[in-house]
Structures are given as structure tokens and as C-alpha cells.
Amino acid sequence: MQVLVLNSGSSSLKFQLFAMPEETIICAGVVERIGFTDAKFKFKSEHKNVETETKILTHKAALKLVAKHLLDKKEGVLKTAEDIKIVGHRVVHGGMHFNDTVEIDQDVKEKIKSLSSLAPLHNPANLEGIMVAETIFPTAKQVAVFDTAFLQSIPEKAYKFAIPNEFLTEHHIRVYGFHGTSHKYVSEQANKFLGTKESKIITIHLGNGCSMTAIKNGKSIDHSMGFSPLDGLIMGTRSGAIDPSVIFHLKDALGYSMKQINALLNKESGMLGLTGYSDLRDIELKASEGDKNCQLALQMNAYRIKKYIGSYATILNGLDAIVFTAGIGENSSLIRNLVCEDLDFLGITLDENKNNLRSKTIRTINSDTSKVKILVVPTNEELEIAKQSVSLFIN
Known part of the structure; x- marks a missing residue:
């Protein structure tokens, strides 16, 4: 069919x-x-x-x-x-x-x-x-x-917010997580490549929207996005994690309406707010030409990713591989380099020559001495969606 x-x-x-x-x-x-x-x-x-x-x-x-x-x-x-x-x-x-x-x-x-x-x-x-x-x-x-389905295995201690219990039980306010179809697909491909189902992996989905998932033995146990896709990493137009008090300050001190704040954080922030550009290709080009805002935004982007790698390596109690995927993760050697530098304490060391190569297939870009595999895994959310859609009527 x-x-x-x-x-x-x-x-x-x-x-x-x-x-x-x-x-x-x-x-x-x-x-x-x-x-x-x-x-x-x-x-x-x-x-x-x-x-x-x-x-x-x-x-x-x-x-x-x-x-x-x-x-x-x-x-x-x-x-x-x-x-x-x-x-x-x-x-x-x-x-x-x-x-x-x-x-x-x-x-x-x-x-x-x-x-x-x-x-x-x-x-x-x-x-x-x-x-x-x-x-x-x-x-x-x-x-x-x-997108949220694969992330349903995240335990309560990770998905529950520290607010009164009724906001979860009555209003379902909790961490849901997103990009789950992509995280599921690339983690399964990574496990096949590694030849194991018993693994500790961090998947890093970097596109206009960005998220990370800690995955243990094929099950997600934590995720960078939260109640909505606004939380976590710096994205194309979304702010990512921000102190909630900033919202109160914008409203009470600066006179923003809630509608304006919603638009600001979702559509006018992230890399766009920092640089004037939402497309990473434009930002990398301007950074190479000496644009200080673009250079800093790239450093901020990588810094936030590194923080999650450290956090997730801790809750996984070890790390077998990190996986880069999606448009930026698969194609930006610069972002991968910025993320992986100075992570040798965690056993993560990049091979720059491998990193600079292009390929449409799964590959390793870590050095021979790296204790942790660094994988670039092309995502195929579409194939995963097709398989799940067909299985609904065949099984």
C-alpha cells in the first residue's frame, strides 16, 4: 500500500x-x-x-x-x-x-x-x-x-513539577517531552549499530526545535523539553529554559501582556532573538565573518547542550554513546565540535577529521581513544511514522 x-x-x-x-x-x-x-x-x-x-x-x-x-x-x-x-x-x-x-x-x-x-x-x-x-x-x-508517546516511560520523579499535587492529578500539568518519534528511531538505530539493547545513550535532536533525551536500555528516562516544547535547549525562535520570574517581570514591570510574552518566548527568542537569524546556516556564516552576536549565540547554544550531557550522564550512571541527529545535528560539524570540546572528563573526545566528513548513513565521529561513542544518526521520523501507521491496521 x-x-x-x-x-x-x-x-x-x-x-x-x-x-x-x-x-x-x-x-x-x-x-x-x-x-x-x-x-x-x-x-x-x-x-x-x-x-x-x-x-x-x-x-x-x-x-x-x-x-x-x-x-x-x-x-x-x-x-x-x-x-x-x-x-x-x-x-x-x-x-x-x-x-x-x-x-x-x-x-x-x-x-x-x-x-x-x-x-x-x-x-x-x-x-x-x-x-x-x-x-x-x-x-x-x-x-x-x-511526539509525546515514546516519552511516556519517563518516571514520575522526573516528569512531576514541584508544585501542589492537584496541578498534576486534576490539571495534568507535568513534563511531556517532544520529538519522541525521532528520539525513538535514532536510539533504536544506535543500539543496532552498537550491537546491544543494554545501553546508556543521550540522543541530541537539533533542528529549529531542539531537545535531548536520556535513554536507558531503549526506554526514555528524562527529557529536556517539558510541559510544552518551549523548555530546555536554545532553539531557532524559542528561548528554552528561563527563570519563570522573568515572565512576571515582563508583565508587571515592563507592561507586556501574556499574549505578547507568549509570542516573545516562542517566536522572537532563541537564536533569532540573539542574532536576528533563526536559520543556523545564516548564523554560522555571519559568525565566520566576525559577527560577535552570532559567535556568542553559537557558544551559548553548545554550552546549554553540554550542561544536559553532564546531567544525563549522571542520572544514567554512565554513558555508552551520545547521538547527534536532525538538521543541525546531522549537518553542522561546528556545533558538534563546540558541544564535544572539553568533555574528555566524561570520556568524550571528538575526531575532527571524522567530524568534518559528510555522510547520509550512521557513523562514528569519536576518536579511537574516546570511551564514549559519538554517533551521527540520520533521523527518519517519516519511516517511523509510516511503520506505526500501517501497524495500526495490520496488527
Whole structure:
């Protein structure tokens, strides 16, 4: 069967069309920099390779562009929309409602919408993708795969906040964690590469959104994001961890409304707030040209990651490997170098020559003397979503 997977990020839409269960990729692509006039569109199949720059301001417009190329009469890969049997959607926040993959109905859509305030850059885009896909592929089964599902194994001592108990029991305020589909996929690939299931791994997902997970024997035990995808590492436009008192100060002393604060921390902070750029490629270029703000932002970014590595190595009581993945983690040798320098106390030493090589396959970039493996593992959230979507109807 043909399964279309849609992975909506905060500023991107990745897509892959699979023949399942063979796991053969029929076509794949991405729309990057959604919301900008110079958005980038890539589409690749056996007979078609498109790379273009155009104005794409919304996720809805991005999905319509993808569908146009899928169904193109001359060079498309589908004869009709009915060829698609399943559309698998990445959904970021499942809250307490979802701890597994589900077929989408009206109730599921309403619950995804109700959680939008907890993932304002993601759940609305995920829901919009679902609703547009329902109109373009009306005969397909629509399936939601939740980022939060893999992180349900985090123990209570790690997911509970130190606030009165009723906020957890009555209002479900707790750490949920995100990027779980990616963390699950790359940790499983890392374990296969290492030849073991008994491992202590830290997975580092670095894209426009960034997160880290401590994983012991295949189960997540802690995660850098929290109640929403705002917490933890410095991200493209999100602040990451911040003293809650800053919010009170912004409101009471500086006159910001709660709506303005929400926009500030989610859309105007992070690398964008520090440098004026949200794309790390732009920041690295400006840093190389001597831009002090960009140089400092890169150092801050790596410093925050290093803090989590130290913390997670402690709770894991040891470390077998750290795994870099996602757009930045897989492609930025500079960030990997900044993160790994001066971690020899933990047995982490990088081989700069290996680090500077490019590859689309899993590889080690640690030195021969490093006690801890440093892996670059290309994530494939789309394949993981396809597999989970199909299993919902086969098993």
C-alpha cells in the first residue's frame, strides 16, 4: 500500500511517500522556511527532481504545493488521490489523551486543537495538515503519531513539577517531552549499530526545535523539553529554559501582556532573538565573518547542550554513546565540535577529521581513544511514522 507521511515542524513540512510494508521510498521532499518569501521547496522522485525558492507563508500553502507535485499529470507519482491508502501525521502534543498511535476522527482533532496552547508552533500546523489532507485525500485513513508517546516511560520523579499535587492529578500539568518519534528511531538505530539493547545513550535532536533525551536500555528516562516544547535547549525562535520570574517581570514591570510574552518566548527568542537569524546556516556564516552576536549565540547554544550531557550522564550512571541527529545535528560539524570540546572528563573526545566528513548513513565521529561513542544518526521520523501507521491496521 502507498502511505504518505507528513511531518510538520514549526517552520517546515517534510514529506515522504512509501510503498509499505517494503519501506520503499517513492518520493520525498521538504518545504523549509515556511512563513518567509524565500521558502525553499524540494521534491525528489525517480523521474523528477525539483528545487525552487518561492513565497510560502502557511503550512496549508505548503501542503497544497506538495499535493500539486504528487498529482502532476506528466511527472507526478500518483494517478489519483485514491492511490494513497494512509496519511500518517506527526502530531507534537498528545497530552494525557494519547500515549499511542490513533486513527483520526473528529474527537481526536478536537483534542489536538485543545492542546494547541501547549505547542503553539506545532499543534495548529499539525491540525491544519490533517484537515487539508482530508480534503485532498478523502478516501485515505488519517493517522496521528504523537511526539509525546515514546516519552511516556519517563518516571514520575522526573516528569512531576514541584508544585501542589492537584496541578498534576486534576490539571495534568507535568513534563511531556517532544520529538519522541525521532528520539525513538535514532536510539533504536544506535543500539543496532552498537550491537546491544543494554545501553546508556543521550540522543541530541537539533533542528529549529531542539531537545535531548536520556535513554536507558531503549526506554526514555528524562527529557529536556517539558510541559510544552518551549523548555530546555536554545532553539531557532524559542528561548528554552528561563527563570519563570522573568515572565512576571515582563508583565508587571515592563507592561507586556501574556499574549505578547507568549509570542516573545516562542517566536522572537532563541537564536533569532540573539542574532536576528533563526536559520543556523545564516548564523554560522555571519559568525565566520566576525559577527560577535552570532559567535556568542553559537557558544551559548553548545554550552546549554553540554550542561544536559553532564546531567544525563549522571542520572544514567554512565554513558555508552551520545547521538547527534536532525538538521543541525546531522549537518553542522561546528556545533558538534563546540558541544564535544572539553568533555574528555566524561570520556568524550571528538575526531575532527571524522567530524568534518559528510555522510547520509550512521557513523562514528569519536576518536579511537574516546570511551564514549559519538554517533551521527540520520533521523527518519517519516519511516517511523509510516511503520506505526500501517501497524495500526495490520496488527
